[in-house]
Amino acid sequence: MSNTAVAQMLAVKLAEGLVHPGDDNTPATVLQLPGFRTVGMPPQLAEQVTDYAKLISEAIVATIEDDGSAIVPASELAQIRKAVAEMTEPVTVRVIRVNCTVCGNFLFSMNTDPTNPNPGVNGPYFLGQLQAIPAECPHTPS
Numbered sequence: 492m493s494n495t496a497v498a499q500m501l502a503v504k505l506a507e508g509l510v511h512p513g514d515d516n517t518p519a520t521v522l523q524l525p526g527f528r529t530v531g532m533p534p535q536l537a538e539q540v541t542d543y544a545k546l547i548s549e550a551i552v553a554t555i556e557d558d559g560s561a562i563v564p565a566s567e568l569a570q571i572r573k574a575v576a577e578m579t580e581p582v583t584v585r586v587i588r589v590n591c592t593v594c595g596n597f598l599f600s601m602n603t604d605p606t607n608p609n610p611g612v613n614g615p616y617f618l619g620q621l622q623a624i625p626a627e628c629p630h631t632p633s
């Protein structure tokens with residue numbers, strides 16, 4: 492079954508009148524649909540009209556969904572879009588870990604911006620830190 496909550500909402504709006512949102516030249520307008528108004532009708536006829544509005548609404552929702560569109564709450568869609576944006580966000584920092592190719596021990600790590608074609612480092616700090624690493628394997632300070 493298609494989105495019953497939306498179908499129920501549409502059925503109510505068919506009876507109350509649909510609101511056209513308007514455009515640059517025309518304000519929002521309620522479009523009255525006399526065929527769905529039940530005010531003043533005998534109860535049995537009003538029930539038939541209400542049932543018909545429900546069927547029409549379910550058909551509208553099914554038509555939209557069968558055409559490949561999904562009807563989801565705007566708040567849920569915003570959450571999905573936010574999650575997708577975060578998943579596809581470019582990585583702005585990449586950590587490079589450098590190990591000794593002779594003994595395999597860790598030497599140092601540094602953060603780089605993978606989008607920067609000319610990454611740089613704070614030379615005095617970086618070289619000062621490298622000097623603290625013993626040149627002989629296993630490079631552990633004595």
Ligand SMILES: [Zn+2]
Pocket residue numbers: 591592593594595596627628629630
């Ligand atoms: Zn080594």
